[in-house]
Structures are given as C-alpha cells and as structure tokens.
Amino acid sequence: MNRRNFCMAASALALPMGLARSAWAASPYPNRPVRVIVPYAAGGGPDVLMRQMAPALGEALGQPIVVENKVGAAGVLAAQFVASAPADGYTLLMGSSTHLILKLLQPSLSFDPLKDFAFAGKMSTSPSILVVPSDSPYKTAAQLAAAAKAAPGKFNYGSGGVGTGAHLAASTFGALNGLQVVHIPLRGSVEITASLLRGDTQFAFPTAGTAVPQVKGGKLRALAVTSSKRLAELPDVPTWKELANDPLTVQESWSGLWAPAKTSPEIISRIHAAINTALKSPDLQAKAREGGSEVETSTSPAAFSTFVHAENGKWAEIIRKGNVTGA
Incomplete structure (x- = not known):
C-alpha cells in the first residue's frame, strides 16, 4: 500500500472511531x-x-x-x-x-x-446521645448540669477527638449551662464507652450508632438526644431541644x-x-x-x-x- 492509500485508509478508520467517542460524550448522563x-x-x-x-x-x-x-x-x-x-x-x-x-x-x-x-x-x-454510666447518680440532664456546675473543673467528658460531634455537643452543653468541664480527647470514638465505665469521664455525647446498643445493653444511661425529634429506638429519652429550647442543641x-x-x-x-x-x-x-x-x-x-x-x-x-x- 502506498503512502497516499495508507493515509486514506487510516482516515477512514479514524472517522467512525471519532464519531463513536463524540456520541459517547454526547449521550445522556450517565x-x-x-x-x-x-x-x-x-x-x-x-x-x-x-x-x-x-x-x-x-x-x-x-x-x-x-x-x-x-x-x-x-x-x-x-x-x-x-x-x-x-x-x-x-x-x-x-x-x-x-x-x-x-x-x-x-x-x-x-x-x-x-x-x-x-x-x-x-x-x-445521625444524632449524638448524652450518656452517663448506668450506675451514675444522674438521672436527667439537669441533674448532671447542676452537679458539674457545683464542681468546676471536676467533670470530664470524652470524645473521639477535637472537632468531632461528641466534642462539639459536650462543649455546647458546657457553654449553655455555664459549666467548667474538661475535654478528654480519646484515641477514637470507640473508646468513649470504656472511658465512662472506667470512671475516667463522667459524661459524653457518642453517636447514636455507638450509644444505642450500650444503652439497651444496660451499660449506659441516656439523658437526651441531639436530634430534632425523639429516636424510635429510645422513645422515652427527650431531645435536648425539649430540655433547653435552644436551636444549637439540634446537632446531627x-x-x-x-x-x-x-x-x-x-x-x-x-x-x-x-x-x-x-x-x-x-x-x-x-x-x-x-x-x-x-x-x-x-x-x-x-x-x-x-x-x-x-x-x-x-x-x-x-x-x-x-x-x-x-x-
């Protein structure tokens, strides 16, 4: 095949391939x-x-x-x-x-x-849940806040790290109630329950996925949820907004x-x-x-x-x- 015929053949092959690519690009998404x-x-x-x-x-x-x-x-x-x-x-x-x-x-x-x-x-x-150990003396969020206010700097809360949902919810809880509480950043959210059960921390706001099984299993007590409405899994636990009537308490x-x-x-x-x-x-x-x-x-x-x-x-x-x- 001479050079002229080769180029014509190559062009003929390239044309439908180019058209195919154009059609693919122009076809409806996806x-x-x-x-x-x-x-x-x-x-x-x-x-x-x-x-x-x-x-x-x-x-x-x-x-x-x-x-x-x-x-x-x-x-x-x-x-x-x-x-x-x-x-x-x-x-x-x-x-x-x-x-x-x-x-x-x-x-x-x-x-x-x-x-x-x-x-x-x-x-x-997914909301967070305010929890304490099941043997904690605090049955309500108000009781917890009152005890923490009476003992500045003596109550610790754990989280999976700075800026996590558990950290921000607990810092808001402290700010809204005028508390001086100490943040304990843990190695991850999975450590929150263990920290509570050891007594290293007194309260926390783990995610519902972490907290609900522990609450149902009797290890933790739920005091409030940060959702806009009560959870179907914990219908007797009030929303934090019900208790504080502040839009910042809805944290999902x-x-x-x-x-x-x-x-x-x-x-x-x-x-x-x-x-x-x-x-x-x-x-x-x-x-x-x-x-x-x-x-x-x-x-x-x-x-x-x-x-x-x-x-x-x-x-x-x-x-x-x-x-x-x-x-």
Whole structure:
C-alpha cells in the first residue's frame, strides 16, 4: 500500500472511531459507572451505609456505582480529590457535616465546601446521645448540669477527638449551662464507652450508632438526644431541644452526595432524583436505622444547598459558643 492509500485508509478508520467517542460524550448522563468517594475507612458506619445504598442508587441511575475509600486528614483528602475532578457527574463525594466543621476549624484548608461543590441530595442523618454510666447518680440532664456546675473543673467528658460531634455537643452543653468541664480527647470514638465505665469521664455525647446498643445493653444511661425529634429506638429519652429550647442543641451528623462545583444542573437533578428513589427502599431504611442513622432526603438540590449553607452557619456558632479551636 502506498503512502497516499495508507493515509486514506487510516482516515477512514479514524472517522467512525471519532464519531463513536463524540456520541459517547454526547449521550445522556450517565453512560458509564459513577464513582462515589467515601472519606472514611472501609467497614465504618458511613462506608457501610454507602455500600448498602450503592446497588439501589445504581439501579436508579442506570449505571453501576463504584464505592472508593479515600482516607486521610479526617476527610480532607477525599474532598480535595473530588473538588478537582472533572465536573461531569462521574466522581462524587459522600460529603457531610464533618467537611463544614473541618473548614471552620481550619480555614487554611485548600478546599471550600460551600464554593467547590454542587450539592445533589441528602442521604442520612445521625444524632449524638448524652450518656452517663448506668450506675451514675444522674438521672436527667439537669441533674448532671447542676452537679458539674457545683464542681468546676471536676467533670470530664470524652470524645473521639477535637472537632468531632461528641466534642462539639459536650462543649455546647458546657457553654449553655455555664459549666467548667474538661475535654478528654480519646484515641477514637470507640473508646468513649470504656472511658465512662472506667470512671475516667463522667459524661459524653457518642453517636447514636455507638450509644444505642450500650444503652439497651444496660451499660449506659441516656439523658437526651441531639436530634430534632425523639429516636424510635429510645422513645422515652427527650431531645435536648425539649430540655433547653435552644436551636444549637439540634446537632446531627448528616451525609449527602456532592459533585464538583461546575457540574451541570441537569446532572445534579438526575443524581438527586436517583438518591430519592434509592432511599425509598424499606430494607435500606431499616439497615440505616440498625447502624444508628435515619434515611433523610431533600426535596430538591436547591433545598439541600440551602440546608448545607444554614448548617455551616449553625456549626460556626456552635464552635464559637463552645470556644473550640483547631482540629
């Protein structure tokens, strides 16, 4: 084959290949698997929830969902990775209240949760629970607060670390009641119950997933929950807001799917609809509840965005009121 004929043949082959690529790019979203980046270790509560949800979400989208764990810097690495990904809807972040708190505590972080993402939809929410050991003399939150106020600096509370939900809830409890209580950062949230049972700490605000089994097992006593309504698993335990009537007492960890900021509204709407369809599954709702979470969706991407911005303002006030610094 001479050079002229070879070039003509090559051009003829390249043309349909190029057309195929163009058609693929122009076909309706999604036309290939979608990655969801989970900022937490495999096997943890959020990871389990996402993996349980992935098949239903994939069915609703019409493409498989690939769950990928990207652990590091308490969720920062995952957020930075997705923020810099192509804004085509194929790389999403399991974003959460934690990302807002991280940025508020560390303004120098190289991602901005409010500017670098488009918010597709809410997926779940999980409160913390104010607990004391089951043999504690304190039967109510008011009794605990009164005892701590009468003994400044003598009451300790544990958490999984600075800036965690357990830390912020307890610092708010101290601030609202005018208490001088000592924060004991532990090696992780799994240490909270052991610390209480040893007597190293007198109270704590572990997540519902950690606390409910210990309360039902008789090791801990629940005094209040930080959710907006009472938990079905602990219907006799009042919400903290019932007791204090302050909006800052509603402190729930939540998660949702975020995409890079310039993702088109059409793609965001498609993802939102798939989230809401997937989360209608009674089985998935039951599994979430078993893990200490409640399935909770948003009515629209705009509503979820409004929620995230409002939460950012609330967490900023919680951090300010509790005089919490650095993460």
